[in-house]
Amino acid sequence: MAKTRIVSGLFQVTVVALVVAAFLCLSGTARAGDREDAKALVGKWKEQTFILPSEFEFKGDGSLGLCSWTVKQGKLVITCPFIGVKEYDYTLSPDENTLKYDGKTYKRQ
Numbered sequence: 001m002a003k004t005r006i007v008s009g010l011f012q013v014t015v016v017a018l019v020v021a022a023f024l025c026l027s028g029t030a031r032a033g034d035r036e037d038a039k040a041l042v043g044k045w046k047e048q049t050f051i052l053p054s055e056f057e058f059k060g061d062g063s064l065g066l067c068s069w070t071v072k073q074g075k076l077v078i079t080c081p082f083i084g085v086k087e088y089d090y091t092l093s094p095d096e097n098t099l100k101y102d103g104k105t106y107k108r109q
């Protein structure tokens with residue numbers, strides 16, 4: 001009886017580990033285009049507005065101040081500790097100096 005419990009417990013642990021590993025592999029997959037898009041976004045940006053324009057920097061290590069950022073499945077994904085995960089559609093001009101997302105326009109500094 002004890003042997004059956006041990007085997008059953010090991011089987012359950014193995015199944016859970018395999019499911020978690022499969023989930024992490026699938027959810028963490030980056031497309032080649034996403035990596036190239038992310039490289040193009042690295043740098044300092046300034047909002048194009050006259051009243052209190054915001055400035056920020058997408059760093060190459062994926063940090064953004066207290067937050068982190070990435071490009072996943074063609075969307076800009078920003079993760080902040082207190083706000084959570086936000087996904088944005090974005091456009092980057094052909095010369096890579098104008099970024100538009102969340103209804104705002106930013107210029108590279």
